[in-house]
Amino acid sequence: MNNQTLVNANSELNVSSREDSAIRLLVFSIDKLTLALPVHRVRKVTKYSPLYGSGLSHVNLTHFGDQELTVIDLHQKLFNCSQDDLNPDGGYFIVVKSDQTPNSDLEDDYLGIRAIDAPILMDVSLEHLRSLPKSYRYADTLEIASHVAIIPGDDNSSSQTIFVLDLDCLI
16 A cells, blocks of 8 residues: 555545655454544543433433533444443543534534543554445444554464544444
């Protein structure tokens, strides 16, 4: 894969220059899946605070400083089981800036993604990063991912698969 900005129909992974050979990702787990966000989209990681909402969807609300933060429960979106049912009092919010189209009502909104365990920073070589086929995205609940990174293991471990989220597809 060459060193350029990777573009998908709905998302872009920012690689700043031709000399860049890696992208920095914030990596976290949701159940059996390892997910990631490009670090340039992440504004803050903060401790969990109580959620408010009907409980009928994967979208909730929490108080974040002097504003309200829309929180996406990816566990409920992907597996139809809320993270609150599994771990009601802990974890983190990964606060990201929505990057919707200029005419969208979500422009300049911040979104929170709940993670039970602390996320980690990882530099991923562009040669390990691939766009997901549109046919897969349209057919699976992982339509929220735009790319996949396959990180080779060492001699004693298998490779790791990381799905890079497309923030514009979360809601």
